[in-house]
Amino acid sequence: MSDVFKALADDTRRILLDQLFDQNGQTLRQLTQTLSMSRQAVSKHLKILEAANLITIHWQGREKLHFINPVPIAEIVHRWVGRFEEARLDMLVDLKTESETKEEKRNAL
Amino acid sequence: MSDVFKALADDTRRILLDQLFDQNGQTLRQLTQTLSMSRQAVSKHLKILEAANLITIHWQGREKLHFINPVPIAEIVHRWVGRFEEARLDMLVDLKTESETKEEKRNAL
DNA sequence: GTTATATGCAACCATATGGTTGCATGTCAA
DNA sequence: TTGACATGCAACCATATGGTTGCATATAAC
Structure with a gap:
């Protein structure tokens, strides 16, 4: 890996x-x-x-x-892409709540 | 990149x-x-x-x-995953035609 | 059989990389 | 204001990395 x-x-x-x-x-x-x-x-x-x-x-x-x-990489990279995809969605939320406190922000993801 | x-x-x-x-x-x-x-x-x-x-x-x-x-990586890695995905499909064909000649094999992908 | 071609192996080298330590700076808290 | 805390910066070091060259070996072609 x-x-x-x-x-x-x-x-x-x-x-x-x-x-x-x-x-x-x-x-x-x-x-x-x-x-x-x-x-x-x-x-x-x-x-x-x-x-x-x-x-x-x-x-x-x-x-x-x-x-x-191509077999091994597909799965491996997919895992990472998947995680970044999730993060991307969560980041939209992040942007919307720009004014929240530090503690809230820390728990955003 | x-x-x-x-x-x-x-x-x-x-x-x-x-x-x-x-x-x-x-x-x-x-x-x-x-x-x-x-x-x-x-x-x-x-x-x-x-x-x-x-x-x-x-x-x-x-x-x-x-x-x-997560924004920039998603696109970049996606490009690579896409190519490996294609390759994976083509490899199935590859396996089926194990006995083909070298020239044929070279052009398999 | 001799020659050319395709590759491997090993030694060597310069630079990049991943880590350290010591000291300086800016911010919070008493 | 003084001290503690979070971080940055710079010098330094060992090893990893990406490249080279020279020589050996195996296969193909003549």
């Missing part, structure tokens, strides 16, 4: 996911081409994405194919 | 958001109490959350109150 957030925190790794959303199953070499960094750097990023279960690897001869694995 | 992901990547900061989901508008001192680290460390984390627009600050005398700001 922590791994997923950490994996998503890096710009390069989000770009890599973008790449795979665009065309799934690309090789390391392919994914490297659009980025301005070494193959090894990209490989490290992909390893982190794999460890976070955001992508899966399929070997085909000497080529390493990368596929998006 | 990048800031939001980076802010969420840290365990302590997610705990802090948890704290605020539990009781909104807590002071720095209050938020520090449950964590086993210095007030200054917590203050830094809160600064990062504020910079990412995930919380907002209200000063009340010498006390700094922290409130969750």
Whole structure:
């Protein structure tokens, strides 16, 4: 869970996911081409994405194919979105009662 | 956008958001109490959350109150969830056609 | 079989990150 | 006004992170 957030925190790794959303199953070499960094750097990023279960690897001869694995993140992020959604609704109430006291405000959510 | 992901990547900061989901508008001192680290460390984390627009600050005398700001993240994360949802549906197709060729597989998503 | 291609592994490096401590400042309360 | 309390600021430190390069290995192509 922590791994997923950490994996998503890096710009390069989000770009890599973008790449795979665009065309799934690309090789390391392919994914490297659009980025301005070494193959090894990209490989490290992909390893982190794999460890976070955001992508899966399929070997085909000497080529390493990368596929998006959307299952685990969906639930996790959903949980967080859900909580922020609730908070958003409650915030509307918050705005309406701008003049309330500190104690009341503390208990608003 | 990048800031939001980076802010969420840290365990302590997610705990802090948890704290605020539990009781909104807590002071720095209050938020520090449950964590086993210095007030200054917590203050830094809160600064990062504020910079990412995930919380907002209200000063009340010498006390700094922290409130969750759910608006910006909701949209951003929604975008990502949406894409992963799409990918999840497509992956079902993927699984069904396990025996397809590499080229076909590359174009599956 | 030889050469080119796709990748892994390991050492190394600069900077970012998450924490600390010490001191300064502003506000509340006696 | 004096003291306690809530916070900020700055320097400092250890480790994590994101990148590099050089070399090794396995597969494909000629």
